[in-house]
Amino acid sequence: MNQINNIEERTCLKCKRQMPLEHNYCSSCGTGWGKYVHWYYKHWGIILLILLLGPFAMFFVILSPVVSKPLKWIYTLIIAIFTIFLVVEACELYRMLSQVYKLFSYSSVF
Numbered sequence: 001m002n003q004i005n006n007i008e009e010r011t012c013l014k015c016k017r018q019m020p021l022e023h024n025y026c027s028s029c030g031t032g033w034g035k036y037v038h039w040y041y042k043h044w045g046i047i048l049l050i051l052l053l054g055p056f057a058m059f060f061v062i063l064s065p066v067v068s069k070p071l072k073w074i075y076t077l078i079i080a081i082f083t084i085f086l087v088v089e090a091c092e093l094y095r096m097l098s099q100v101y102k103l104f105s106y107s108s109v110f
C-alpha cells in the first residue's frame with residue numbers, strides 16, 4: 001500500500017508496478033498478491049517442484065515474487081545438493097543393474 005500519496009495501491013512483487021488494492025492480480029504481468037500468488041511460486045510449491053523436477057525447479061525459484069533473494073540462494077544450494085545426490089544415486093543404480101545383467105548373462109551360459 002502506498003501510504004505517502006494516500007492512494008489505495010500496492011507494488012507488484014514481480015514487475016514493481018503499482019496496482020489497485022482491490023485487484024488480486026497485476027494487470028501488467030499477472031502476478032497474484034498474497035493468497036492469489038500461483039502455487040508454484042509459494043514455498044510449499046517450490047519444495048514440491050524440487051522433489052518432482054529436481055534441477056528444473058530452479059526456474060520457479062528465480063521467477064518467484066514471494067521468495068526473498070537470500071532464500072533464493074538457499075533454495076539454489078538445496079537444489080544443487082539434491083541434484084548431486086540424484087546423479088550419484090543414478091550412477092549407483094546403473095552400476096548395480098549392470099552387475100545384475102552380467103550375473104544373468106553368465107548364468108544363462110552355464
Ligand SMILES: [Zn+2]
Nearest residue numbers: 012015026029
Ligand atoms: Zn506485475
